[in-house]
Amino acid sequence: MACTGVGFSKNLSNARVMRAFVNGKDVVIWRSRSGKLSAWENRCPHRGMRLSYGFVRGEALACMYHGWHYGVDGKCKYIPAHPNLEPPKTIQIQRYSSCEKDGVIWVSEGIEANTPEIPAGLFPIRSMELHCSADVLKNTLCGLTSASLENDQPVFHVTDEQEDVMYIDIPKRKFALCFILQNFPHSRCFIHVLSERECAPRDKKWISRVLERLRRIAENRTGEAT
Amino acid sequence: MMNPVERAKQDWYPIGIVSDPRRPKRYATRVLGKDIVLETKEEGSLSVSCGDESWEITEAYDHIWTSPSQNPKPLFSIPEENERDRRFVPCGVVHVRCSPLRAVENFLDIAHFPFVHTDVLGSEPHTEVAPYKVNIDETKDEVIATKVKFFQPQAAKSANEGIVTEYIYRVPAPMTAILYKTCPNRDDVLDIISLFVQPIDEDNCAVWPWMALYDDESSMADMVEFQQLIFLQDRNILENQIPKRLPIDPKMEIPTRADLTSVAYRRWLKKSGALYGALIQPAEQSAE
Amino acid sequence: MEFTLYDYALSGNCYKVRLFASILGVNYEKISVEFHPAAEHKSETMLQISPAGTLPILTVGEMVLSETQAMLFWMAKTYDRSGAWWPNNYDPMAQAMVLQWLGFSGDLTATIGQARLNSLFQTPIDRAKVVKCSVTALRRLEAHLTEQSFEQKKFITGVFPTIADLACFPYVALSGDVGTDPGLEHDSYPAIRNWIYEIKSLPGFIPMPGIFEMHQLKDHEADPTIRQVPEG
Structure with missing residues (x-):
């Protein structure tokens, strides 16, 4: 389990x-x-x-x-x-x-369960709820890498994808992030975002706002699909 | 056994306060999952319609009651309504997303007072519920609990200090509960607080509290506010019970001695087939 | 009695004044006004006292206040000896931040407050729209409190609470009263959840219907589980 x-x-x-x-x-x-x-x-x-x-x-x-x-x-x-x-x-x-x-x-739910293999020593940034399913978020992230460009650079770049964990680079600021995905009922999900390096408060704030931007894009996609 | 909806149609349900100047001429509401309209005519007469049907209507205990049945059961009696030195206080209506039966059962419960009505109807460490008596009055077809005693820091608006309050509970209809409690001002009479429940549908209800008190001092606003405050504290509990409908199978929820009234209430509902808003096990449904 | 409060127990705005008075330890006269079902706040008698026709109303002598934010400000300036609840005059930036979030608290009343009245009393509103705006407001506060936490600040404008926290607290804490629509429950907002715990832990905190207290044991009370069930 x-x-x-x-x-x-x-x-x-x-x-x-x-x-x-x-x-x-x-x-x-x-x-x-x-x-x-x-x-x-x-x-x-x-x-x-x-x-x-x-x-x-x-x-x-x-x-x-x-x-x-x-x-x-x-x-x-x-x-x-x-x-x-x-x-x-x-x-x-x-x-x-x-x-x-x-x-x-x-x-x-089970007694014997292994946590996913994620690298040790990551730094928690923010847990955030999205009103779209984890699948929509994943598709959004994968579809965005080439579609959404800022100064000729992709905002998000998916470097690895597992069932409930994704690794994402933000090339502009050279952040490497780990997203842990959690499904919620009623087509919602949570992402728990960690950074590979320790960040100053202003960097965390910047990441937090980029995550909200991602949420707006993903939730708009859900709106279009329905 | 009669189907729960047909059984529920035999009773009366509150849908308004008689003297409510703010009620629109055509007031739309819901009872037993049906959209109905309460119409107040120019000369003041009232009627209830559900589509083309016209429903029975009556006035009692400051409230307007309706029933979908052409031949409803008689409305329960509260003889104390004739004691004219009581103050009769309709407290308005509050909507709750829970089964109407859950709302009644919560009203019959005292063990939650110290945690939900903290420092008003109960307080730690006075949490113990002493043994009390419950029976089903076969002639009146009512659940009756007597000798229910509990320490209350502020039992009523007019209470200044903590007292051991004694309660009597009556459940004269599946969606009505009446309690008689020690009057803080007088030893010879009991205050009355009732909960009249309007079943919007099986998972939603509107609750109309009504009081008949011996209290010459408190303002009307104080008395109404006190009862609304208590009920709003309960509302948070009622909207977070799982399942929303009242489980009738005793294995689904664990009662203790303090829950004897609720045990009797559930048993009485089951016996009389008053299961609108109850969670019926699939096996029981097929046994009908 | 320091002032008179025309009050309604179920109102989140009235609760702001009761809560702050309790925290400051101020005694006042409370007059209950029957908001529901009588709509007494719209009665001629009440309109003579406050033409705004709203609750709460705070009066001292000739002064009549009908805006909750103004009441909190007046109480802070009059009774708060610590000077913590309203920033001092040498810090206009801090004052501006408190004013900004006092303004935001008005958005909470207009969204969650209205949706809650609809939920309790079926007041007519465009529910879907108001619920959507409620979620937007909660998300804004969640984002802000998250950013504050990056700098180890537990409250809206800093490491200590101000009247902005008290102004925002009630309708945020009451959002569950509205319904179970996605985004209304506190489970959606970890930073808000932590902030609610911080407010509930303030000395002098009092609850209101819909906002449970934490039932902390008082110092002299023994833990009943230990008393009743000896360990081992």
């Missing part, structure tokens, strides 16, 4: 919660107070509330609806309505495997 890159480690601090989609499934990803990362089915088994609305208490994630606490093993630890009850062991949330590598959070 393939791993999905869901975001950057630096964008999920301790005691915070986020939501993502992995193979179309709704997933809650959270970090305990001590920093332990977990990824679970985004649903409290009590009354079906999305756990991504929940809050972190120490090493537990609590549901916003009735405050049921779940430990990092996914088992219910505490039911506030019955403070003296030890919750049955059977109340447990389905866990996904999650890991962090070079500043990226990876999640997969």
Whole structure:
């Protein structure tokens, strides 16, 4: 089972919660107070509330609806309505495997999953949502290399393409970028963009704006196709 | 068993407030997935139409009710409406993207107070739900929960300090819930708060809260605001429950002792076939 | 009581004033106005107080303010001893940046605020258009907060929050109230998500319906999971 890159480690601090989609499934990803990362089915088994609305208490994630606490093993630890009850062991949330590598959070449904081979030591720039599918984005990028020229140079140049990872050069400023693609429902996707070299804040800002330009082009293509 | 839509057609649903000067002469809304129009004529008389059909209409508890059936079940009774020293407060309408049954079930739940209505209807560490009684009144065909007690920091607009509030819940119709609660000002009477739910369709509803209170001090705006504030806190929960429809199969969601009212409510819905807005298992559907 | 606020609990604009007053520790008189269903803010009585016919209204003596940004400015200049919420007079550039994002907060009210009213009360709007403009506004803020993060700045105009953050916060945090249309939920915006956490962590933060608090344990409270279920 393939791993999905869901975001950057630096964008999920301790005691915070986020939501993502992995193979179309709704997933809650959270970090305990001590920093332990977990990824679970985004649903409290009590009354079906999305756990991504929940809050972190120490090493537990609590549901916003009735405050049921779940430990990092996914088992219910505490039911506030019955403070003296030890919750049955059977109340447990389905866990996904999650890991962090070079500043990226990876999640997969299977227990044994390998993260894609991407070079070590890349520098995270920006995670950005696009209202087009990852396929449309890929086609846009591949089609653009010759079509979109600026001062006789292509803005984006795809140097390598794998299933969920693309390598792109921006010749004008000599940036080499790695795009990790994540599909979202309703023909959306996320790109998590890393740079091969460390950049000054103004370079990051420039890249961030180029990414928005790319988004405008890709989303317009989606508009034309429909 | 009767099909859920046919069963739902037998009941009355709220679609407006009787004295609402802002309602247009022709007010378009939806009930049970059907587009309907509430028309207010020059002389003040009301009618409801759905295409060429004309629907039944009645007025009760400050609200306008309609039913698609030619021969609907009688509207439930709230005898306290005759106590004229109560203040009767219609609180407007709020639309929610959830099953009408989920909205009712949430209203019957107290264990969420400390987390969703923090520092108003509940607060940590007073989270424990003490045992209470639930039964189904076969003659009235209602779910009744009694002796429900909970510590509340600010139980009503007129409450100045925390009190242990006692509740009685009635579910007299699948999409109506009424609660009787300790009145912060008087020991001898109970305040009433009702939730009248308009089923837009199985996944969407409009909620009309109505109150009948003993409160001479609070302004109307204060009382309406208090109830809207509470309901808007709930709305965020209701729009994020998965699935949107209320699961009837007990295996799909795990109840505890604190959820006895909800367990009885789901069982009662199933028994009476009031499953519009419920999630019915494929096996149960084919068994009809 | 320092001032009077004509208030509606569900209004994001009224919440800006309540939130800032709570952060500053200012006591005020609150008068509830029934926006829905009575539309009391359009009543003759209320129009006599503020001809703008909007909420909130802030009054002190003869002064009547009907624009939320003006209220935040007045509160910062009157009650903020730290001087952090409005930049000092020697820094016109910083003041200009705060003004720019105060202006942007008006766009949020006109987009997300309007779409939310439609979602709650079915007020008539061109929903598709307003939702599209809401997404555009959220993307603009997301891009800006991302760029701020490149310089380790967690807030809209710098390392500390200003009234621009408070002016933008409510309708951004309430965007989920509008619906599940793509681009309205916070899951689409990592920088906005982090910023919302920062605002919710400010001392004196208070919630409103639609914006949950983080339920941080107070210092004297024991962690119930540890109390109830001894480890090991």
